[in-house]
Amino acid sequence: MTLNILAPIFLFTLTAAITPGGATTLATASGLQYGLGRSIPLIAGIAFGMVSLSVAASVGLASLMLTSPKLHLLLKLAGTVYLLWLALMIARSNRPKTRDDLAKPISFFGSLGLLWLNPKAWAMTMGAAASFSALITDPLHLAFWLGLAFGISAIFSMSLWCSTGSLLARLLKTDRQWKIVNVILGLLLAASIMPIWLF
Numbered sequence: 001m002t003l004n005i006l007a008p009i010f011l012f013t014l015t016a017a018i019t020p021g022g023a024t025t026l027a028t029a030s031g032l033q034y035g036l037g038r039s040i041p042l043i044a045g046i047a048f049g050m051v052s053l054s055v056a057a058s059v060g061l062a063s064l065m066l067t068s069p070k071l072h073l074l075l076k077l078a079g080t081v082y083l084l085w086l087a088l089m090i091a092r093s094n095r096p097k098t099r100d101d102l103a104k105p106i107s108f109f110g111s112l113g114l115l116w117l118n119p120k121a122w123a124m125t126m127g128a129a130a131s132f133s134a135l136i137t138d139p140l141h142l143a144f145w146l147g148l149a150f151g152i153s154a155i156f157s158m159s160l161w162c163s164t165g166s167l168l169a170r171l172l173k174t175d176r177q178w179k180i181v182n183v184i185l186g187l188l189l190a191a192s193i194m195p196i197w198l199f
Contacts, residue, residue: 005135006145012131013149016124017050017157022083022192023114023121026106027158029090029185031165034105039162045108047154049115051147053122057129058143076197079117083193086114091186095178125150 018024023046030039086106115121128146136142172178 006149008135009128009132009145009149010153012128013050013054013146013153014156016128017150017153018160020188020192021120022118022189023111023154023158024161025185025189025192026086026090026111026114027161028165028168029093029182029189030105031162031167032169032181032185033093033165035166035169036159036162038105041108042106042111043155043158043162045106045111045113046115046158047151048108049112049121050125050150050154052112053115053125054128054146054150055143057122057125058133058146059139075117075122076119079114079119080193080197082113082117084190087186087189089186090189091183093178093182095172095175 027039027042027046030042125146128150129142132146133139133142136145168181172181
C-alpha cells in the first residue's frame, strides 16, 4: 500500500477521532475523575468500537443497519438515552474520592456501547468506507486499513483528551471548581447528542 493512499486515510481518521464530540468529552471527564491509567478500558472500548464499525462499514453491514428507518430510529433513541444518562452522571460528579474502590470508570463495554449506539459514528465510518473504496477496491483490504487507521487514531485521540482531563484535575483546587467543570463536561456531552438527530 502506497503512502499517497494511506496518508489521506490516516489524516481523515485522525481528524474524525480528535474533533470534539461525545467520545472526546467522555475521555476528558474520565481523565479528570480517574486519571489516564484507570481510563484505559474506556480508551480501548472506544478504539475497538471505531475499528469494528469501520470494518462493518467496509464490508457493507453498516449500510444495511441504517437503511431500516425503524432500526435507525431505535439506534438514535438508545444512543440518546445512554449519552444523557452518562451526561447526568458526569454533571452530578464531585471531587473524586481518595479510595480507588469507591469510584468506577466507564468500562470497556460501556464505551464500546457508546460507539455502537451512536448514529454519527455509523455515518462517519460509512462515509469513510464509501470515500476510500475508490482507492482500495477490495472490501477486506479496505476493512483492514480503515480499521487500523481508526484504531490508531482513536487510541491517540482518546489518550490525548484523557491526559487533558488528568492535567485539568491537577489545576482544580476547590470542590466548587470540580463541580463547575463536571457540570460543563456533562452539558457538553448532552450537547453532543444534537448531531445524532441531524443525520
